[in-house]
Amino acid sequence: MSSHSQPCPYEEAVAAAVRSGDWSPELSTHRDGCLTCAELTLVVAALAADAEELNAIETPLPDPAPIWLRARLASRERDYHRATRAITWVQRAAVAVVFGIGVAFAPGLWEFVGGAFSNLSGSISAPDLPRAAGSPLLVLVVSILVLGGLALWELTAAQEN
């Protein structure tokens, strides 16, 4: 058969007839006289037989359980990243708040801290040292610095991971 065939309007009907085996006499006559439909018949029949054979392969299909398990693990991993992303944003917010407080109160804080440290100078006697070190303002400043540092450390550690 040469390759001079042209598209034919009966192609769909012929393909359906090959699949079903239900050939009307007219269609059958047409197929015998039409190069395109004869080619189509050959191809559809060959592929159908091939598909039938491949579907009958006895080698068992891969077990779907590991596929499901892998999908579940991937889903959990996504959930974990989603959850830790929220924590990361909270940490960033904490750092921003600490930084904001620091900037807002920096001038006043500096005076207080300076005063607190001057009280901690050598002139303070040993018995007064705990009281000076336990000054509420100093505790606040140190707490903010420590917590801010921790939040910053957590944040950078999370980003590294």
Place this chain on the structure above:
Amino acid sequence: MISMALSLPRTQATDLPGRAVTMDEAAFNNLYHRTARPLRAYLLRSCGDLTLADDLLQEAYLRMLRSGFEGEDDDHRKNYLYRIATNLLRDHFRRAKPESNQVPERDDSTGHDEAVHLRSDVGGAMSELAPRDRQMLWLAYVEGASHQEIAKALGLRTASIRSMLFRARQRLAKQLQARDLRPQLEVS
């Protein structure tokens, strides 16, 4: 009479209007057992290697699950799976060396029944075609996919499918005739 290899039964897709189907493990297993064998046949005929076909098959289902795609019904899910599988094949052929595109003449894992007409030589004839021609012909004449579905799966324009399919069909017919294969039809 030649029957089509794939005919997926429709299932109840949704329990409430507008509510997505929840793909639990049982639903997945159900879908898998209905669709995996014909999908493997498609992959196997396209790539020619059963081990690779099984790998791609698993990857296709995994990607479908990971995408969270639920689909409206079995046909919708089937089309989506074939699209993923076609993309995986395309990636494979891009990575693979040109000579590895060849489909083996015979698949030793299958039982050959010499009495049945038009058997494994179809694999040899298909191996002479470009991967895209193989996929197009399979989707059109085995899966019964529309031109639009084929275009979507292969990333082509719908308008081009008709002529491309025609040419691919001519090439396959030529290969089949070269192997002296003829259809044996029951005319009713």
